């Protein structure tokens with residue numbers, strides 16, 4: 428697989444601290460070692476110690492992961508997902524087309540009482 432370290436370095440510099448903390452913790456399993464090193468280096472330069480990275484990981488304890496241990500990403504932002512819920516797929520972000528079962532973070536999940544449909548049948 429092509430891995431452009433310079434592109435990653437630029438991306439890391441432009442990313443928010445919260446995004447980097449997520450990548451160094453819950454998304455770590457899906458990240459190349461070289462990229463992870465850049466992320467940790469950038470976090471250090473922003474004043475985040477290894478201990479504060481661990482502390483951040485503890486705040487993300489409820490995230491949903493795939494089989495590799497990588498956190499699922501919210502469909503509406505880069506944050507890790509904590510629930511799977513039905514959301515409307517909207518045309519141009521406005522017209523509701525069809526509901527889909529999607530991953531959502533703490534900020535974008537809807538309260539449980541708004542859930543009207545049961546989860547889809549699991550394929551296994």
Ligand SMILES: [Zn+2]
Nearest residue numbers: 501504532535
């Ligand atoms: Zn979100």
